[in-house]
Amino acid sequence: MSKNNATWIRHTHLFSADEYECSACGHTASDPKPVCPHCGASMGGEKYDPSWIDEAAMMDIILGGK
């Protein structure tokens, strides 16, 4: 059996670095590691917090890409 699965919930901020929140324990990290350093959950990827999508898309437009 594999460990618990979780995902990084990406929080994109306008004026500071992105943060990634563990969906299992709520731990936040500055970069998405394959395993949560706090609870040990295996990360299956990342997802955007829906409340941040519009803001992130706007930043992509302002910054002109990736």
Ligand SMILES: [Zn+2]
């Ligand atoms: Zn965790």
